[in-house]
Amino acid sequence: METWYYVVESIDGDYANLRRTDIESDDLKLVARALLPENIAEGTQLKYEFMQYSIV
Template sequence: MGIFDYEVIQIDGDYAHLRNLDRPEDELKLVARALLPQEIQEGSRLHYECFEYTLTGR
């Protein structure tokens, strides 16, 4: 797949809307919260690599 960095823009129930930090003009990515670290909140930064999201900052 690839290596990407995202910002959590909105949490909507069981899903989170993520913005790709390298391509902010792209559409937001909708991801099931079950695939994300539990402690995320709006404004959190995530790193995606090898099919895994890790929290990198607030």
């Protein structure tokens, strides 16, 4: 299973915009906040592994 790294770019209500940091990309991924750790904020570094997000 692969591991991806993200940073929270912005939070908009029940959704967060994530940007990959492990590759060169300006694309944003819209993710429901229910799938993310509770205490995220803009700038939080996340790791996605085994279908779960965790704070780095």
